[in-house]
Amino acid sequence: MAMNTGSETYTIPEHVAIIMDGNGRWAKRRHMPRIMGHAQGVKTVKRVIEAAKALGIRVLTLYTFSAENWRRSSLEVQALMLLLSRKIQAELAAMKKEGIRLRVIGRRDMLPPGLQKQVARAEEETAGGRRLMLYLALSYGGRWEIVDAARAVAQEVQKGVLGIDDINEEVFASHLYTSGVPDPDLLIRTSGEMRLSNFLLWQLSYAELYFSDVLWPDFTEEHLKAAIEEFNKRERKFGK
Numbered sequence: 116m117a118m119n120t121g122s123e124t125y126t127i128p129e130h131v132a133i134i135m136d137g138n139g140r141w142a143k144r145r146h147m148p149r150i151m152g153h154a155q156g157v158k159t160v161k162r163v164i165e166a167a168k169a170l171g172i173r174v175l176t177l178y179t180f181s182a183e184n185w186r187r188s189s190l191e192v193q194a195l196m197l198l199l200s201r202k203i204q205a206e207l208a209a210m211k212k213e214g215i216r217l218r219v220i221g222r223r224d225m226l227p228p229g230l231q232k233q234v235a236r237a238e239e240e241t242a243g244g245r246r247l248m249l250y251l252a253l254s255y256g257g258r259w260e261i262v263d264a265a266r267a268v269a270q271e272v273q274k275g276v277l278g279i280d281d282i283n284e285e286v287f288a289s290h291l292y293t294s295g296v297p298d299p300d301l302l303i304r305t306s307g308e309m310r311l312s313n314f315l316l317w318q319l320s321y322a323e324l325y326f327s328d329v330l331w332p333d334f335t336e337e338h339l340k341a342a343i344e345e346f347n348k349r350e351r352k353f354g355k
Contacts, residue, residue, distance in 0.1 A: 125347045127170050129300055132175075133175070135334075141330040156332050159334050164247070176293075176299065178252045181314070182259055203230075204233060216247070220260075222254045222256075298322065299315065301342065304325070306328070307327070
């Protein structure tokens with residue numbers, strides 16, 4: 116799909132992944148509790164989802180809660196889990212109506228039982244969505260994902276389902292959390308940090324990386340369009 120901006124037309128990346136960084140700093144600059152930054156960040160999520168739909172992005176993956184985030188204070192983690200639970204419940208009807216299919220990737224068994232049930236219900240009820248596939252990386256770590264995939268492959272070899280010589284990139288990728296979905300074309304990270312932070316380590320091998328100084332709560336549709344414009348300036352050679 117193409118995006119028109121004035122006299123130019125841009126190709127829209129099929130899959131955009133975003134590291135949503137800067138909620139805590141946004142709150143600190145305003146002398147607010149950190150959870151207020153996260154609450155504002157959730158509003159940005161809704162805004163960016165709307166923009167992604169309008170632009171024709173097919174898959175949007177958001178780094179929502181990382182493996183490392185479990186190390187934060189129990190009070191902040193509990194507040195984040197409650198915030199996530201409330202938003203999934205509040206947005207479920209709208210997601211179904213607007214054709215958004217929700218999927219959660221990560222070690223969901225570490226999530227509170229109530230949130231696990233909400234996630235499963237939301238995935239089931241939005242399974243028919245075709246307009247946008249929304250992935251939330253929740254209790255997610257890129258190294259965890261690779262280890263889990265390696266374990267799954269080893270189990271299939273042990274059972275005789277796979278032979279050692281059958282293992283290749285395609286087989287391994289089919290055991291990742293994102294199996295069946297194209298790898299991201301574009302990664303966006305906000306807040307000025309320039310690292311992957313254990314996010315989609317396998318899938319981002321050939322993604323274009325875009326780093327924005329804007330804190331996540333301040334990220335807008337125009338910032339998303341700016342990232343896509345920059346994406347279109349890149350020559351993607353894939354090693355050729």
